Amino acid sequence: MRKNARDLELGAKRLTRRSLLLGGVQAVVMGGLALRMRYMQVNQADQFRTLAEENRINVRLIPPVRGLIYDRNGQVLAENEQNYRVVVVREDAGDVEETLAKLAEIIPMDEAARARALKEIMQRSAFVPVTVADRLSWKDFSQVAVNAPSLPGVTPEVGLSRHYPVAEDMAHVVGYVGPVSDYDLSKLENPDPLLQIPRFQIGKSGVEAKLEGDLRGSAGTKRIEVNAQGRVIRELDRAPGLAGTDLQLTIDEGLQNFIKARLGEESAAAVVMDVRNGDLLGIASSPSFDPNKFVRGISSSDYGELTGNKYRPLANKTVQGLYPPGSTFKMVTALAALEAGVISPEETVWCPGHYTTAGRRFHCWRRGGHGQVNLNKSLEQSCDVYYYEVSRRVGIDKIAEMARKLGLGVKHDLPMSAVATGIAPDKAWKVENRQEDWLVGDTLNASIGQGFVLSSPLQLAVMTSRLATGRSVDPRLIKSINGKDQQETEALELDISAEGLRQVRRGMYSVSNSARGTARRSRIVHDTMIMAGKTGTSQVRNITAAERAQGVFRNEDLPWERRDHGLFVCYAPYDDPRIAVSVVVEHGGGGSTAAAPIARDIAVRAMAGDLPPLEAYPKEQRNEIKERLEALPLREPVVPKPGRSRA
Structure with missing residues (x-):
């Protein structure tokens, strides 16, 4: 049956509306794709350029601030203090022995300390920063910072370190912290990724060890740009972690x-x-x-003196x-x-x-x-x-x-x-x-x-x-x-x-x-x-x-x-x-x-x-x-x- 003119007119109108709707959807999709392409090509150009140059973006952990320990009256028993330290990156230092010798002219570093630093530096990857001196005075720290241009691979840094202000009084109760060891890791089924950080410190005895999970806190993160050789180029952003729990003991x-x-x-x-x-x-x-000696790394002579004492000072x-x-x-x-x-x-x-x-x-x-x-x-x-x-x-x-x-x-x-x-x-x-x-x-x-x-x-x-x-x-x-x-x-x-x-x-x-x-x-x-x-x-x-x-x-x-x-x-x-x-x-x-x-x-x-x-x-x-x-x-x-x- 032949369609009359009115039917043909209505059909044309429906076709036009559908075409317009379909065209609108296509326009929105194409617009979104265009905006996304612009964002990737303009806003993220540096990041993709980095990837194109075989660099990569790594996420690294930021150690949290360890919780504090107080006595029943609010006196501090374990705190975190600023630690002025110096790190050396071997690939930037060139002649490491010469660099350490120059450093020793600026801050106190005897031959034994330089030998230990050199040994640790050579054991690490060339791009890994190694702490060669810590707990520096502000004066020594400033001297290193001023002379940094003439000390290749040497960087002064500020971190945190555990300190026990009442020392011997609370050593057996509070305990002390120390660097994570292979033995520490062997005791854990699923160790916290924080424990993989070089020289990260955990509780070794006393309350510090028994309540380690509470005192440690949780790690923050930072995104860094690293080149194909593993060397850090720059920090992109960071998210701070959660500080550890503060504890108050019943001790007076x-x-x-x-x-x-x-x-x-x-x-x-x-x-x-x-x-x-x-x-x-x-x-x-x-x-x-003195628990502070263990935090800093107790010497063989000091440790031998403690273990050889018939009064057994290390025993609680x-x-x-x-x-x-x-x-x-x-x-x-x-x-x-x-x-x-x-x-x-x-x-x-x-x-x-x-x-x-x-x-x-x-x-x-x-x-x-x-x-x-x-x-x-x-x-x-x-x-x-x-x-x-x-x-x-x-x-x-x-x-x-x-x-x-x-x-x-x-x-x-x-x-x-x-x-x-x-x-x-x-x-x-x-x-x-x-x-x-x-x-x-x-x-x-x-x-x-x-x-x-x-x-x-x-x-x-x-x-x-x-x-x-x-x-x-x-x-x-x-x-x-x-x-x-x-x-x-x-x-x-x-x-x-x-x-x-x-x-x-x-x-x-x-x-x-x-x-x-x-x-x-x-x-x-x-x-x-x-x-x-x-x-x-x-x-x-x-x-x-x-x-x-x-x-x-x-x-x-x-x-x-x-x-x-x-x-x-x-x-x-x-x-x-x-x-x-x-x-x-x-x-x-x-x-x-x-x-x-x-x-x-x-x-x-x-x-x-x-x-x-x-x-x-x-x-x-x-x-x-x-x-x-x-x-x-x-x-x-x-x-x-x-x-x-x-x-």
Whole structure:
């Protein structure tokens, strides 16, 4: 059928609209392509020209700013400081030895330093910048910058480096950082790409190592233009990374400094805990070391001096050192016996100076014995025979159970290196570890903190805190993270009778305050600071029958390594406990003479919040105490310096 004129007109109009729509779409597409081509040819011409010339664009990581570490009062313990350094690129330097020689005329660089620098430069690719000098003074840095035109391949740079302003005080707690090693990388399944950066530093010990992930932060990036030979042409842009987390510890650096000064040159350890929440107010191991030497790269002679020292300055004795707790363990045995109902507080045991069982004689420290001894007197005068008898009645398994309840033989969760578990042995432990049956003699030795029993100063402080409060106080080291206080763990009541705890506390009070207490000379007389404690002396050698017949050698007559360890634990104030203190003096002799005086000074300092007031000491001792306190090498408080923390 033929179409009329009207139909033909309508069809033409539809065709025209479709053509216009299609043409518009084509125009938009072509316009977009044209704009894109213009952008690529004009705006990105340099980048594509670089690619055309066989250059490439690389993305490199920017190390983040490491998080800072503070004490509970805001004093800085670990900071980042500007590090003025000099780097050398071998391909630009030409004669490297000559360049290093010229550099040595401007800044201090002895022959050994130049030899080390040359060795490292030659081991690296020719285009890799190698640090040949760092921690320069501003004067030396400026001299290098001024003379840069005559020093080919030499570039002065400003970076960040870790610094520990309180040095030895916090070395065992905070730890230190150092360059990433192959061993460090071998321990990680998927190492952070940051760790591949030459000389990038990570935590090697202490809090720095245990909380490395928080302190490190995340890397930034920069895009750089690199030629076909791998040499950097220019930086195109950068995106900064995320700084590491700031940490605040529970430690009071002022108290920590006092503890370190009071321990002096002894091979010793001391721990101070807040019994109310478990905060570690002070935790010091002596002697110590300067962690800054490890950051900078410790010399062989310095490292050899540390490892060759018989006092073991690199070891953290507070958590890593394990010692027979000696008579400080007697509270554990007493509580186990009281809870089991095998003895009452007033029941007495006859002490003639020895105890015989299974044909073997076990001696009391007092050769002539203590006579009739009840619980209070056994603690006050530290009678061994009393504990031989009650331990035989209660058995080792219940003693070990009580020890673990009080925090001994338990690994406490702290971000510190090599935290030890200790040993609270029972029958199953000996079978598993020694493949031997438990003997009655093992129980008697354990009852006075000898034999297989081993505890750290930290564990002894936890034990004392739990005795003082009757609660499961756990030690805590991190107070806040990035300014946000960390929640304290609720300390639940221990499954120990209140009467049993009261009797043991009464005995500890007598140790420090009664006329015949083993620590009477180290008592505190200030009404608001009265202390309850327990002395301990742990043997490190066997005393033979022949030696006993001739007379036991005094500690001071023996070589240092064969002397007894001296221990003391205490809490104060007696009627409203705030702090617990443990002190161990390696090979110091008796606990009453070696450890108790130190623990008393530390306890008074912790309660007073400043130098111990003389009013806390017996009148006849005050002149002696005054001279001792005035001679302590205490340091002024260290505070953050403007511009250094986040340089």
